[in-house]
Amino acid sequence: MKKNILFVFLITMAFSACEKDDICLLPNTPNLILRFYDSTNPTEVKNVERVSVWADGKDTIASYKSVTLDSIVIPLHVNATETVYHFKMNSTSGNIADNKYNKITIKYTPEDVYVSRSCGYKTTFNDVSITSDNGWVRSFTPSTLITIDNETAAHVQIFH
Amino acid sequence: MAIGVAQEQEKDTITYKTPYGLRLGIDISKPILGLADSDFSGFEIVGDYRISKNLYIATELGYEKKTTIEDYTNSTAKGSYLKLGVNYNTYKNWLDMNNEVYLGFRYGFSAFDQTLNSYTSNTGSTYFPGELNTTASTTKGLHAHWTEFMIGLKAETFKNLFLGFSVSYKILLSIKDPDNFKTLYAPGFNRVFESKTGFGFNYTISYTIPFINK
Numbered sequence: 001m002k003k004n005i006l007f008v009f010l011i012t013m014a015f016s017a018c019e020k021d022d023i024c025l026l027p028n029t030p031n032l033i034l035r036f037y038d039s040t041n042p043t044e045v046k047n048v049e050r051v052s053v054w055a056d057g058k059d060t061i062a063s064y065k066s067v068t069l070d071s072i073v074i075p076l077h078v079n080a081t082e083t084v085y086h087f088k089m090n091s092t093s094g095n096i097a098d099n100k101y102n103k104i105t106i107k108y109t110p111e112d113v114y115v116s117r118s119c120g121y122k123t124t125f126n127d128v129s130i131t132s133d134n135g136w137v138r139s140f141t142p143s144t145l146i147t148i149d150n151e152t153a154a155h156v157q158i159f160h
Numbered sequence: 161m162a163i164g165v166a167q168e169q170e171k172d173t174i175t176y177k178t179p180y181g182l183r184l185g186i187d188i189s190k191p192i193l194g195l196a197d198s199d200f201s202g203f204e205i206v207g208d209y210r211i212s213k214n215l216y217i218a219t220e221l222g223y224e225k226k227t228t229i230e231d232y233t234n235s236t237a238k239g240s241y242l243k244l245g246v247n248y249n250t251y252k253n254w255l256d257m258n259n260e261v262y263l264g265f266r267y268g269f270s271a272f273d274q275t276l277n278s279y280t281s282n283t284g285s286t287y288f289p290g291e292l293n294t295t296a297s298t299t300k301g302l303h304a305h306w307t308e309f310m311i312g313l314k315a316e317t318f319k320n321l322f323l324g325f326s327v328s329y330k331i332l333l334s335i336k337d338p339d340n341f342k343t344l345y346a347p348g349f350n351r352v353f354e355s356k357t358g359f360g361f362n363y364t365i366s367y368t369i370p371f372i373n374k
Binding site for chain 2: 024028029031055058061074075076077078079083112113114115116117118119120121122123
């Protein structure tokens with residue numbers, strides 16, 4: 001009987017020593033997701049060609065260097081209230097003369113939300129407003145303030 | 161008339177008496193851990209009172225301050241705790257020896273503050289990494305209640321002087337978390353695991369003040 005109790009005790013300790021809170025598996029700070037659509041046929045997804053993306057004063061994001069795709073996932077600066085991104089695209093050729101530019105400014109109120117021991121805090125973005133300088137981007141939605149607190153769907157639809 | 165006196169023979173046994181009294185001591189692991197680990201300081205007073213051959217009412221009273229450093233947070237918990245319960249000695253002593261291998265049960269209560277010293281937002285991004293936020297915020301008046309199962313031993317090394325060791329498995333009954341944060345460490349309970357359980361041990365040196373030998 002005594003041995004049994006000791007055995008159960010040791011087994012319990014052995015198995016509960018490894019905990020899921022040791023590794024962060026929960027979602028952390030969400031990125032901004034942009035999806036590109038055809039401005040003449042707004043329900044159709046349309047690739048942007050040879051697009052490069054960089055934030056104001058920073059290098060081009062390594063994974064977005066002259067690539068062709070229909071959506072872009074970019075981080076926002078969590079310790080600021082504004083992030084400015086530059087999008088360079090070229091739909092005709094690789095020639096510099098054909099490069100088109102667009103600047104998108106994202107303004108927001110960041111909020112740090114506690115997740116767990118191993119994940120720490122994530123930042124969500126409230127009252128997000130987006131402005132574009134009317135380069136190659138014809139229009140975008142939504143025009144209202146949005147909240148970015150997950151990555152389940154695109155936050156912004158860009159028509160070009 | 162011959163009278164046959166059948167004198168009843170006394171039983172040939174001697175009952176060995178062991179002391180009943182108040183046993184007081186300290187957990188010597190905490191000051192040692194405090195010296196070895198700059199993120200921890202604490203002390204614990206232990207006491208028990210023998211109420212029958214194998215049963216003791218037992219208590220622990222302590223204070224702890226512990227800084228928990230995680231990947232994205234740095235927090236300090238400090239406060240006091242009280243544990244109250246019983247120990248049941250399962251060890252059959254020889255002669256007048258007075259050692260114990262015991263099973264224990266405790267109810268524990270802890271009142272503490274937790275300070276979030278600094279944190280970094282987990283961006284999962286190297287392009288815009290989170291910056292260290294060092295605005296400390298303290299939440300006062302936190303508390304935890306738990307139950308504790310323990311296994312321990314006590315050995316009498318000199319007359320009435322005991323060395324003891326015990327390990328315990330704790331299950332939280334309730335705990336108060338700070339707003340937009342979590343209690344990562346509760347004094348007396350130690351690290352609060354996601355499953356609301358915890359572990360502990362102590363290494364004690366204690367002395368019995370004998371009241372009576374029974």
